[in-house]
Amino acid sequence: MGGRGERYLVVMPESPEHGAMSPSPRLWRMRCTEVIAGGGMLAVAAGTVAGLTVGPAAAAVAVAVVLVGSLAALSFARNRFRSWAYTERDEDLIVERGVMIHRLSVVPYGRMQFVDVSAGPIDRIFRLATVKLHTAAAASDARIPGLEREEAARLRDRLAALGEAKAAGL
Amino acid sequence: MSVGLERDEGWRRLHPLSPMVRSGRAVLAVLTLAGLSASGVVGSSAGPRWYDVALPAIVAIVAIVNWYVTRWKVDGVTLRIETGLLRRDSRQLPIARIQAVDLVRPFLARMLGLAELRVRLAGSSDADGRLAYLSEQAAVALRARLLAAHHGLDPATPEPAEQIVTSVPAGRLVGSAAISAGVVACLVVAAGVVVTEVSPAGLLAAAGSLVWWLIIGAGIIWRHVSTQYGFTVATSPDGVRIRRGLLGTVAETIPVQRIQAVRMVEPLLWRPLHWCRLEVDVAGHLGRDAAEGTHAVRKALLPVGGLDEAGRLLQIALPGAPPPPVPSSLPPFMTRPPRRARWKAPLSYHFLAAGHDATLAVAVTGRVNRETTWVPLAKAQSVRLVQGPLQRTLGLATVHLDAAGRHVRAEFRERRQEEARSLVTELAALSRTARKIAAHATPLVPARPAIPAELPVPGDGDQAASVAPPVNASQREA
Numbered sequence: 001m002g003g004r005g006e007r008y009l010v011v012m013p014e015s016p017e018h019g020a021m022s023p024s025p026r027l028w029r030m031r032c033t034e035v036i037a038g039g040g041m042l043a044v045a046a047g048t049v050a051g052l053t054v055g056p057a058a059a060a061v062a063v064a065v066v067l068v069g070s071l072a073a074l075s076f077a078r079n080r081f082r083s084w085a086y087t088e089r090d091e092d093l094i095v096e097r098g099v100m101i102h103r104l105s106v107v108p109y110g111r112m113q114f115v116d117v118s119a120g121p122i123d124r125i126f127r128l129a130t131v132k133l134h135t136a137a138a139a140s141d142a143r144i145p146g147l148e149r150e151e152a153a154r155l156r157d158r159l160a161a162l163g164e165a166k167a168a169g170l
Numbered sequence: 171m172s173v174g175l176e177r178d179e180g181w182r183r184l185h186p187l188s189p190m191v192r193s194g195r196a197v198l199a200v201l202t203l204a205g206l207s208a209s210g211v212v213g214s215s216a217g218p219r220w221y222d223v224a225l226p227a228i229v230a231i232v233a234i235v236n237w238y239v240t241r242w243k244v245d246g247v248t249l250r251i252e253t254g255l256l257r258r259d260s261r262q263l264p265i266a267r268i269q270a271v272d273l274v275r276p277f278l279a280r281m282l283g284l285a286e287l288r289v290r291l292a293g294s295s296d297a298d299g300r301l302a303y304l305s306e307q308a309a310v311a312l313r314a315r316l317l318a319a320h321h322g323l324d325p326a327t328p329e330p331a332e333q334i335v336t337s338v339p340a341g342r343l344v345g346s347a348a349i350s351a352g353v354v355a356c357l358v359v360a361a362g363v364v365v366t367e368v369s370p371a372g373l374l375a376a377a378g379s380l381v382w383w384l385i386i387g388a389g390i391i392w393r394h395v396s397t398q399y400g401f402t403v404a405t406s407p408d409g410v411r412i413r414r415g416l417l418g419t420v421a422e423t424i425p426v427q428r429i430q431a432v433r434m435v436e437p438l439l440w441r442p443l444h445w446c447r448l449e450v451d452v453a454g455h456l457g458r459d460a461a462e463g464t465h466a467v468r469k470a471l472l473p474v475g476g477l478d479e480a481g482r483l484l485q486i487a488l489p490g491a492p493p494p495p496v497p498s499s500l501p502p503f504m505t506r507p508p509r510r511a512r513w514k515a516p517l518s519y520h521f522l523a524a525g526h527d528a529t530l531a532v533a534v535t536g537r538v539n540r541e542t543t544w545v546p547l548a549k550a551q552s553v554r555l556v557q558g559p560l561q562r563t564l565g566l567a568t569v570h571l572d573a574a575g576r577h578v579r580a581e582f583r584e585r586r587q588e589e590a591r592s593l594v595t596e597l598a599a600l601s602r603t604a605r606k607i608a609a610h611a612t613p614l615v616p617a618r619p620a621i622p623a624e625l626p627v628p629g630d631g632d633q634a635a636s637v638a639p640p641v642n643a644s645q646r647e648a
Contacts, residue, residue: 091598091602092598092602100558100559101556101557101558101559102555102556102557102558102562102567103554103555103556103557104554104555104556104594105552105553105554105555106552106553106554106594106597106598107551107552108550108551108552108598108601108602108605110605111550111551111552135551135552135572135574136551136574136575137551137552137572137573137574137575137578137579138575138576138577139552139554139570139572139576139577139579140551140552140554140572142552
């Protein structure tokens with residue numbers, strides 16, 4: 001399932017001035033680092049184990065397998081990274097994601113219960129943050145990962161302000 | 171006890187008998203066990219021992235202390251409940267945000283003329299607004315007061331008269347439970363037959379387990395019948411009133427404007443009888459204790475009833491809703507997915523249908539049981555489009571219209587891809603309009619001060635930051 005699939009955001013009418021936005025390119029670098037670091041460690045471990053138990057030929061095969069797997073993971077991560085997109089419209093936020101399973105959420109600002117901005121340890125190394133919008137419905141997940149800190153802060157403030165302005169009762 | 175039980179005006183305690191009712195069951199169970207073990211029926215001990223008595227004593231003391239440190243009062247627009255001995259817990263329940271008020275009377279409490287009042291808010295767990303127990307008159311009076319205040323009336327307004335809409339005859343209730351149980355029984359018998367065919371020696375074991383199955387089945391039927399017995403639905407200006415229960419009774423009041431979604435379920439074996447079950451969803455989280463009745467935020471509006479009856483109740487829950495769709499003749503605004511959807515949903519294709527008008531979305535799903543869901547567009551929390559790999563191959567997509575809660579949604583399943591895309595746009599736009607109309611109908615609470623603009627961005631020091639209070643939608647309705 002390669003490719004970034006079709007983007008629906010473009011067909012939504014009344015697109016705002018800046019159109020669809022994507023996570024920061026640093027998210028892709030972060031994913032690369034994660035995969036390379038994980039794959040490297042796995043390759044060393046697999047090579048060592050195979051080399052000690054079977055022989056050097058097996059070690060080479062194990063390392064090769066792990067490397068091929070890492071490459072596949074990398075291409076998958078690439079597609080996944082490119083699939084993320086979000087658009088701020090006048091009344092709602094649209095978030096689109098997914099390679100295998102394509103998902104598009106439209107969350108009205110007025111339905112927002114609260115906004116979460118979170119940053120894990122690896123996120124912080126890359127100076128990234130995840131913005132998550134919560135509504136009263138458990139299923140409506142509007143999460144945008146890999147935003148640069150300034151963009152995350154801007155988005156959070158804008159969402160909070162819009163949520164305040166357009167809030168509607170349950 | 172430095173917890174400040176100063177005798178403020180207005181603070182009130184729960185009924186003095188409540189510790190007895192609250193601990194009653196546990197104490198009785200322990201004492202019975204102790205009695206059994208003492209009489210030598212169970213266990214090998216001879217005579218009662220100190221710890222047989224210690225446990226009930228501890229339970230009783232805890233209940234009494236709990237009663238002593240709990241107090242409540244209605245303070246203008248909030249109901250305040252304070253409890254806890256070591257960790258003092260003070261709850262403020264804004265009356266304007268009440269989702270439902272329940273009056274629960276377990277058997278023991280009913281014998282003593284007591285009742286428990288449960289106040290449910292959006293996003294609160296069941297235990298949040300519990301007053302267990304009050305005397306019956308006090309509980310009824312408090313309920314009237316809370317609901318009057320909820321509707322912006324003078325708290326002294328007496329409880330308005332209600333009009334009974336429907337009630338479920340006991341025979342039908344037992345019948346419906348028996349049909350459901352009959353299926354299980356048939357399966358068990360069939361399993362027994364198979365076992366006997368395979369090895370005749372297994373017959374004895376099968377017969378033995380059959381007895382257990384029968385006991386379990388009877389227990390399930392009894393539970394269903396005793397909780398739903400005498401089910402009565404009434405309307406009043408307060409909202410929909412539901413009364414039910416055989417030994418312990420429950421009286422629920424659901425303000426109509428709080429209903430998030432309505433679902434009609436037609437189980438396979440009920441369909442020849444044209445019976446169905448009608449449920450409503452109220453915003454809130456699933457409570458922990460499913461014991462005495464009002465466990466879920468999903469409440470039965472009709473445990474079993476005819477389709478016309480369900481249609482009438484639907485009109486009360488969602489005024490102006492189109493009648494339940496009949497599979498043979500769908501209303502014009504509802505459509506079925508294309509034939510190729512059979513490949514994606516072979517077991518549910520025969521039921522799938524969905525549609526919407528300007529105010530409401532209706533969706534039919536289900537494999538064995540036919541489920542029809544109505545979600546008012548004004549209550550929609552989000553619109554989602556999901557497309558899995560198989561759906562992409564077939565050019566299909568599913569659109570969800572989510573309402574508040576878990577798994578509360580109208581699913582437009584397996585629609586054509588292009589149709590699904592325009593549906594997302596359309597539903598988003600329609601629900602925006604519906605929301606605006608609803609907002610004009612119910613004036614909002616005056617806006618509170620906006621959040622300060624300069625909030626910290628999660629830096630190297632803090633893991634996460636939330637912006638919570640300004641946008642709590644549930645605080646918005648007056």
